[in-house]
Amino acid sequence: MSKQELPIVQTTSCCTSPQSAPLGEGQAVELAAIFKALGDPVRLRLLSLIAAAEADKGVCVCELTPAFELSQPTISHHLKLLRQAGLVGSERRGTWVYYWLRPEVTDRLASLLARPANEWQAEPAAQAS
Amino acid sequence: MSKQELPIVQTTSCCTSPQSAPLGEGQAVELAAIFKALGDPVRLRLLSLIAAAEADKGVCVCELTPAFELSQPTISHHLKLLRQAGLVGSERRGTWVYYWLRPEVTDRLASLLARPANEWQAEPAAQAS
DNA sequence: AACATGAATAGAAGAACGTCAATACAACCT
């Protein structure tokens, strides 16, 4: 049970099958899973709290849970979904577990949404300055 | 029944209640609704097809439906969700209905995701060039 | 006016989701 799920996205994506259609089925499934993780108010607020922390430090779950009027298992569940989507990473430090943002993934989504008129195809992640 | 739903987002958002927390509850609900609309492979592909078209022309539903192995009502339903999220606009031209992208909304999401370490707060829409 | 075609709506069935209470696991501290 100590299996750590792999993130859905590989930012170094090697295209699935760039046929003719823009955004192939495979990529659509992959991206939709990430957007679905963002499609909940609690998870969005969690992510914003996590993103607000210093990247290398991370945020303790013990700081996140009391920010919501939800049970601790519910918060834990949402954090798990964010992690499975690849949006955050997590690590245990002593008694506490810390979560941090993975900007590669959010950047990928941002670059995808930023130029919708252009290419929605596979994009080898943003190489922003 | 001829009521045209209003998009969820008003890009000229007048802040709900910028308290202390990053991304207030209200904004989280609002944004999550948009991300949820993106959280389905079919809708993502629909959006990419719509985005690929010339902005002022739009895409006919009659071109979108045969691109999927789904029933016509199902496609119609997904298009409705994209429209309710404010991601696309639609218009009837004679026998056919056309859909087009609303870049203001996708741009807003992009700018939100692009700088997660910075401010997730209310953002008066991107004022791109 | 009747008909044909494109698109939206209504209603239903099954799967997936969000939440909780209860429990299990992990690490620290006597």
Add this chain to the structure above:
DNA sequence: AGGTTGTATTGACGTTCTTCTATTCATGTT
């Protein structure tokens, strides 16, 4: 070793979502 605190997992319940078939609405044509 036993107890305490922080976090994750399990199982259940009600809601929401995706999809379908059947039907209705809208427009254009004969």
